[in-house]
Amino acid sequence: MSNMTIQWFPGHMSKALRQVEEKLKYVDIVLELRDARIPYSSSNPKISKIIKKKPRLILLTKADLAESNFTKEWISYYKENGITALSIDAISNYQINKIVPTAKLILKDLFEKEKAKGLKARPIKAMIIGIPNVGKSTLINTLVKKKVAQTGDRPGVTKSLQWINIKDEMMLLDTPGVLWPKFEDQKVGLKLAVTGAIKDNILPLDDVVIFALEYLRKHYPYRLRDRYQLEEISDNNIELMETIGRKRGALLPGNKVNFDKVFDIILYEIRNLLLGRLTFEVPNDI
């Protein structure tokens, strides 16, 4: 592996966590987004400490890109740990309408207590958090499209915060909490890069592509073979990339393989379902 030093700003991470922590007191529940293809690597390891006992719903985003049986495994894994998780796809609207009812179920006790005290029924107050590119804005837009209204000028709602009303049942803080992934662990960084969570110039692209090919060779060999029409899958990464490059005509003058082009082809195809739905980590890995 080549040098994997990452431009890393711990200050950003603590500031982001602090901002989430400050807003926590205004909401009933946190909707924590994680990428269904890498639910562990796309989370922030410090978030559980910050959230403490605040109710939480984990939303596994981009479920359309992940293998559904593994997504189910993750959901069971969270359940075993006392956390409710729901897989969603904010582009095709898959399970979007389950978010509010699931949040209601999680908050059942709280609302029953309020009712017993004679308080009026009220919308759930929620905030969305997650690492960059996990789908926060897309989800907010999808939820908003389902119903109108921007801010909440309701009694008992802090004026300085902006809320988005989702039907009459939920109010969402209009700015999501941005978490930073923790990619000091090489594998975590590589998974974030393969799925496009971090920009392609952050890690050396050859490392990212080699990681992806090794993962595919081990877990999805038949897909590699079919996609690139390989008779056999070479154990040698350079040789494998060369074969793919030649098959695709990614060549430089002198009939040499254009590796930069090969990197782009492979990453594009992985990220855009051309090798099928892919999951890059399962609960057993962690």
Ligand SMILES: Nc1nc2c(ncn2[C@@H]2O[C@H](COP(=O)(O)OP(=O)(O)O)[C@@H](O)[C@H]2O)c(=O)[nH]1
């Ligand atoms: N396939 C798929 N792509 C998604 C989904 N949600 C978001 N995206 C894409 O992921 C990228 C980042 O989404 P965005 O909402 O901007 O992420 P944010 O940085 O967390 O706000 C965009 O290209 C979205 O189109 C999803 O459920 N499925």
Ligand SMILES: [Mg+2]
């Ligand atoms: Mg955004």
